[in-house]
Amino acid sequence: MANYDYDLITIGAGSGGVRASRLAGGYGAKVAICEEDRVGGTCVLRGCIPKKLLIYGAHYADYMEDAVNYGWTIEGASHDWAKLIANKNTELDRLNGIYLRILRDNNVDLKEGHGVLVDDHTVEIAGERLTAENILIAVGGWPTMPDIPGIEHVITSNEALELPALPKRMVIVGGGYIAVEFAGVFSSLGVEVTEIIRADNILRGFDIDMRTSLFEEMEKRGIKILAETVVESIEKQGDVLSLRLGNDEILETDCVMYATGRRANTDGLGLEAAGVELRDNGSIIVDEMNRTTQSHIYAVGDVTDRIQLTPVAIQEGHALADMLFNKDTRTTDYSNVPSAVFSTPPIATVGLTEEQARAEFGDVDIYDSNFKPLVHTLSGRDERSVMKLIVEPKSDRVVGCHMMGLDAPEIIQGVAIAMKCGATKAQFDATTGIHPSSAEEFVTMRSKRPDPE
Ligand code: NDP
Numbered sequence: 337m338a339n340y341d342y343d344l345i346t347i348g349a350g351s352g353g354v355r356a357s358r359l360a361g362g363y364g365a366k367v368a369i370c371e372e373d374r375v376g377g378t379c380v381l382r383g384c385i386p387k388k389l390l391i392y393g394a395h396y397a398d399y400m401e402d403a404v405n406y407g408w409t410i411e412g413a414s415h416d417w418a419k420l421i422a423n424k425n426t427e428l429d430r431l432n433g434i435y436l437r438i439l440r441d442n443n444v445d446l447k448e449g450h451g452v453l454v455d456d457h458t459v460e461i462a463g464e465r466l467t468a469e470n471i472l473i474a475v476g477g478w479p480t481m482p483d484i485p486g487i488e489h490v491i492t493s494n495e496a497l498e499l500p501a502l503p504k505r506m507v508i509v510g511g512g513y514i515a516v517e518f519a520g521v522f523s524s525l526g527v528e529v530t531e532i533i534r535a536d537n538i539l540r541g542f543d544i545d546m547r548t549s550l551f552e553e554m555e556k557r558g559i560k561i562l563a564e565t566v567v568e569s570i571e572k573q574g575d576v577l578s579l580r581l582g583n584d585e586i587l588e589t590d591c592v593m594y595a596t597g598r599r600a601n602t603d604g605l606g607l608e609a610a611g612v613e614l615r616d617n618g619s620i621i622v623d624e625m626n627r628t629t630q631s632h633i634y635a636v637g638d639v640t641d642r643i644q645l646t647p648v649a650i651q652e653g654h655a656l657a658d659m660l661f662n663k664d665t666r667t668t669d670y671s672n673v674p675s676a677v678f679s680t681p682p683i684a685t686v687g688l689t690e691e692q693a694r695a696e697f698g699d700v701d702i703y704d705s706n707f708k709p710l711v712h713t714l715s716g717r718d719e720r721s722v723m724k725l726i727v728e729p730k731s732d733r734v735v736g737c738h739m740m741g742l743d744a745p746e747i748i749q750g751v752a753i754a755m756k757c758g759a760t761k762a763q764f765d766a767t768t769g770i771h772p773s774s775a776e777e778f779v780t781m782r783s784k785r786p787d788p789e
Pocket of ligand 1: 515535540643675
């Protein structure tokens, strides 16, 4: 039997790679993980966590405005962007330290440098060649942008999290998760934000009522959304950026951020040499056991382009470590995966959209609620919450649940448990509400929306 340096070498120390490696180490396997950046990956260093800290920071602008009608006098409030960024970075350092400790505590060797597959059992890291019986690719993704003239002048979410100062005006291109989340942050902090989307609506793939409601709320907050608009080119004159739009109009701004999707980080990894096949978009093809086309090489997380969410990558990494070193063949369940867009206000969702449910079941029953949350009856803020349940009438099962509004992510996480258990509308109705709350609407929706003509 071949003698390898390691039982498992993982390339990429993000959420999925760290989970798989530290569990494998904990099960007694000999494990190394290599990383060319700091340990933590997109979620900890450039994604979910820093983004959410900026969102928390931005929300204080709303809280202060809303507090006035609750009797508060707030004078002389101002925001220090540099302080927020510095404090956010201190927190990221702390998290990075926790990740390092977790790896150490589970006897995982950290190898710093870019890992390249030399052959299907050998990884070269900073000039050192190491062999492993199993290899895991967990290198994640990176922002991708269209190749238009002047694209070198734009930033992505990576740089937006590190801006030295807030611009006066900002253009955000894209209508996905990242674009709408950052539009909310910068606009709350006083930046004049214009969002440019090529489609007629934001958040393709989400339920139509959530998309339309968030579009309206964003516009109410002063975010200008230019729909069905493309950017042809960008020119920089001094500090001003001029965007030539598809209709030949020129739009001037101080900062342009692109959030037009992310691509798997598979270039320069030596995957072809190791017999690992990719899709046209660069992502790695895997089966339900996270196995690539080379049977002892595995991949988890964004690099596989299944569902690009941290908790999914973690589940995949967990399942892989269990399968390889803990005699477990559990697979990741991709049904009813809840997700949230931390827009302002946020959206959260689990299950099917109305469009998907109609395609799958034909007729479906829709229950919805559109209301001003209690907190805003006094604050005076013109912001609504929208909730929607989609029910398959034959079984009475709730197959989709969507919310736009305050606390949506916190509320939908609980509803996702009910949906995972196959809850019926009758069981939702039999649940006692928590009063007064927005969440109680999900158990008090009694009237069906009339069927479409
Ligand atoms: P998304 O895939 O969500 O959205 C990409 C957006 O860019 C779409 O609006 C798309 O338009 C638009 N677009 C794509 N190509 C072009 C182009 N050439 N010109 C103009 N517009 C273009 O990508 P994101 O970058 O926002 O996020 C990447 C992934 O990261 C998400 O899919 C999500 O899984 C994950 N993520 C999750 C978060 C969360 O859970 N809260 C937060 C942030 C990211 P169109 O609709 O027309 O295709």
